[in-house]
Amino acid sequence: MSELSTKPYLIRALHEWCTDSGYTPHISVAVDERCLVPPEHVKDGQIVLNIGSLATHKLELGNEYIEFQARFGGVARQISVPVYAVAAIFARETGNGMAFEVGEAEDLPEEGMPGQQGNDGPRLTPVTSQDEDPEPPPSSPGPGSKRPSLRIVK
Numbered sequence: 001m002s003e004l005s006t007k008p009y010l011i012r013a014l015h016e017w018c019t020d021s022g023y024t025p026h027i028s029v030a031v032d033e034r035c036l037v038p039p040e041h042v043k044d045g046q047i048v049l050n051i052g053s054l055a056t057h058k059l060e061l062g063n064e065y066i067e068f069q070a071r072f073g074g075v076a077r078q079i080s081v082p083v084y085a086v087a088a089i090f091a092r093e094t095g096n097g098m099a100f101e102v103g104e105a106e107d108l109p110e111e112g113m114p115g116q117q118g119n120d121g122p123r124l125t126p127v128t129s130q131d132e133d134p135e136p137p138p139s140s141p142g143p144g145s146k147r148p149s150l151r152i153v154k
Contacts, residue, residue: 004063007086007100008063008064008083010089011083011086012061014089014098015061018097019052021091023092024055024091025051026048026052027051027066027081027089028047028087028088029046029085030102031046033105038072049070055070056069057069064082064083066079066086084102085102086100
Protein backbone atom coordinates (compact mmCIF):
# COMPACT_ATOMS: atom_id res chain seq x y z
CA MET A 1 0.00 0.00 0.00
CA SER A 2 1.44 3.37 -1.01
CA GLU A 3 1.63 6.21 1.45
CA LEU A 4 -0.87 9.03 0.99
CA SER A 5 0.52 12.52 0.56
CA THR A 6 -0.38 15.06 3.24
CA LYS A 7 -0.24 17.92 0.71
CA PRO A 8 -3.88 17.80 -0.54
CA TYR A 9 -5.13 17.59 3.05
CA LEU A 10 -3.05 20.61 4.10
CA ILE A 11 -4.29 22.55 1.06
CA ARG A 12 -7.91 21.79 2.00
CA ALA A 13 -7.27 22.72 5.64
CA LEU A 14 -5.65 26.06 4.79
CA HIS A 15 -8.40 26.80 2.25
CA GLU A 16 -10.96 26.23 5.00
CA TRP A 17 -8.98 28.36 7.47
CA CYS A 18 -8.77 31.23 4.95
CA THR A 19 -12.49 31.03 4.22
CA ASP A 20 -13.50 30.79 7.89
CA SER A 21 -11.24 33.77 8.70
CA GLY A 22 -12.77 35.92 5.96
CA TYR A 23 -9.57 35.83 3.87
CA THR A 24 -9.17 35.07 0.16
CA PRO A 25 -7.25 31.83 -0.49
CA HIS A 26 -4.75 31.87 -3.35
CA ILE A 27 -2.46 29.15 -4.68
CA SER A 28 0.87 29.60 -6.40
CA VAL A 29 1.42 26.96 -9.09
CA ALA A 30 4.56 25.85 -10.93
CA VAL A 31 3.05 25.41 -14.40
CA ASP A 32 3.91 22.36 -16.48
CA GLU A 33 2.31 20.35 -19.29
CA ARG A 34 -0.36 18.89 -16.98
CA CYS A 35 -1.65 22.28 -15.84
CA LEU A 36 -4.73 23.59 -17.62
CA VAL A 37 -4.48 27.32 -16.97
CA PRO A 38 -4.73 30.49 -19.13
CA PRO A 39 -1.25 30.73 -20.69
CA GLU A 40 -1.49 34.52 -21.02
CA HIS A 41 -1.38 34.78 -17.20
CA VAL A 42 1.65 32.52 -16.70
CA LYS A 43 4.76 34.47 -15.72
CA ASP A 44 8.19 32.84 -15.38
CA GLY A 45 6.54 29.40 -15.35
CA GLN A 46 4.23 30.28 -12.44
CA ILE A 47 0.68 31.43 -11.95
CA VAL A 48 -1.17 32.64 -8.86
CA LEU A 49 -4.83 31.64 -8.74
CA ASN A 50 -7.62 32.95 -6.51
CA ILE A 51 -9.46 29.86 -5.22
CA GLY A 52 -11.95 31.76 -3.08
CA SER A 53 -15.67 31.03 -3.34
CA LEU A 54 -16.40 34.35 -5.09
CA ALA A 55 -13.80 33.69 -7.80
CA THR A 56 -14.52 30.02 -8.54
CA HIS A 57 -17.37 27.82 -9.66
CA LYS A 58 -17.49 24.07 -8.99
CA LEU A 59 -14.25 24.10 -6.97
CA GLU A 60 -12.94 20.61 -6.23
CA LEU A 61 -9.88 20.27 -4.01
CA GLY A 62 -9.09 16.65 -4.79
CA ASN A 63 -6.17 14.45 -3.78
CA GLU A 64 -4.60 14.59 -7.26
CA TYR A 65 -6.08 17.71 -8.91
CA ILE A 66 -7.54 21.08 -8.00
CA GLU A 67 -10.26 21.86 -10.53
CA PHE A 68 -12.68 24.74 -10.98
CA GLN A 69 -14.15 27.23 -13.40
CA ALA A 70 -13.14 30.89 -13.23
CA ARG A 71 -13.40 34.03 -15.31
CA PHE A 72 -10.32 35.68 -16.79
CA GLY A 73 -11.04 38.96 -18.56
CA GLY A 74 -14.75 38.10 -18.48
CA VAL A 75 -14.24 34.75 -20.23
CA ALA A 76 -15.13 31.55 -18.33
CA ARG A 77 -12.23 29.06 -18.30
CA GLN A 78 -11.84 25.53 -16.95
CA ILE A 79 -8.81 25.28 -14.63
CA SER A 80 -7.10 22.05 -13.65
CA VAL A 81 -3.91 21.96 -11.58
CA PRO A 82 -2.20 18.82 -10.30
CA VAL A 83 -1.65 18.97 -6.54
CA TYR A 84 2.06 18.15 -7.03
CA ALA A 85 2.45 21.50 -8.91
CA VAL A 86 1.09 23.65 -6.04
CA ALA A 87 4.00 25.62 -4.59
CA ALA A 88 2.00 27.46 -1.88
CA ILE A 89 -1.42 28.31 -0.52
CA PHE A 90 -1.86 31.60 1.30
CA ALA A 91 -4.31 34.29 2.37
CA ARG A 92 -4.09 37.25 0.00
CA GLU A 93 -4.81 39.76 2.77
CA THR A 94 -2.15 38.61 5.24
CA GLY A 95 0.33 36.45 3.30
CA ASN A 96 -0.10 33.74 5.95
CA GLY A 97 -0.01 30.27 4.47
CA MET A 98 2.20 27.33 3.66
CA ALA A 99 4.79 26.63 0.98
CA PHE A 100 5.38 23.16 -0.46
CA GLU A 101 7.97 21.34 -2.48
CA VAL A 102 6.86 21.11 -6.09
CA GLY A 103 6.72 17.53 -7.32
CA GLU A 104 7.21 16.04 -10.75
CA ALA A 105 4.74 14.85 -13.39
CA GLU A 106 5.63 11.25 -12.53
CA ASP A 107 4.07 11.86 -9.10
CA LEU A 108 0.69 11.46 -10.80
CA PRO A 109 -0.74 8.38 -12.53
CA GLU A 110 -1.05 8.73 -16.32
CA GLU A 111 -4.61 7.39 -16.52
CA GLY A 112 -7.55 9.50 -15.44
CA MET A 113 -5.85 12.79 -16.20
CA PRO A 114 -8.48 15.56 -16.47
CA GLY A 115 -8.91 17.02 -19.95
CA GLN A 116 -7.63 13.89 -21.64
CA GLN A 117 -9.65 11.37 -23.57
CA GLY A 118 -8.80 8.64 -26.05
CA ASN A 119 -6.45 9.17 -28.98
CA ASP A 120 -9.05 11.17 -30.93
CA GLY A 121 -10.19 13.36 -28.01
CA PRO A 122 -8.81 16.65 -26.73
CA ARG A 123 -5.42 16.77 -25.02
CA LEU A 124 -3.92 19.23 -22.60
CA THR A 125 -1.40 21.39 -24.36
CA PRO A 126 1.84 22.52 -22.76
CA VAL A 127 1.70 25.97 -21.20
CA THR A 128 4.74 28.22 -21.38
CA SER A 129 5.28 31.72 -20.10
CA GLN A 130 4.82 34.59 -22.52
CA ASP A 131 7.78 36.64 -23.79
CA GLU A 132 5.86 39.87 -23.22
CA ASP A 133 4.95 41.25 -19.83
CA PRO A 134 1.15 40.99 -19.69
CA GLU A 135 -0.73 42.84 -17.01
CA PRO A 136 -0.90 40.65 -13.91
CA PRO A 137 -4.20 38.85 -13.41
CA PRO A 138 -6.52 40.36 -10.80
CA SER A 139 -5.79 37.40 -8.51
CA SER A 140 -2.02 37.96 -8.39
CA PRO A 141 -0.18 39.71 -5.58
CA GLY A 142 0.30 43.47 -5.75
CA PRO A 143 2.78 45.21 -8.03
CA GLY A 144 6.44 44.65 -7.37
CA SER A 145 6.01 41.35 -5.53
CA LYS A 146 7.37 38.34 -7.37
CA ARG A 147 6.28 35.71 -4.84
CA PRO A 148 3.86 35.76 -1.99
CA SER A 149 5.43 36.43 1.36
CA LEU A 150 4.59 33.48 3.57
CA ARG A 151 4.65 33.31 7.31
CA ILE A 152 4.40 30.35 9.64
CA VAL A 153 0.82 29.68 10.72
CA LYS A 154 0.59 29.14 14.46
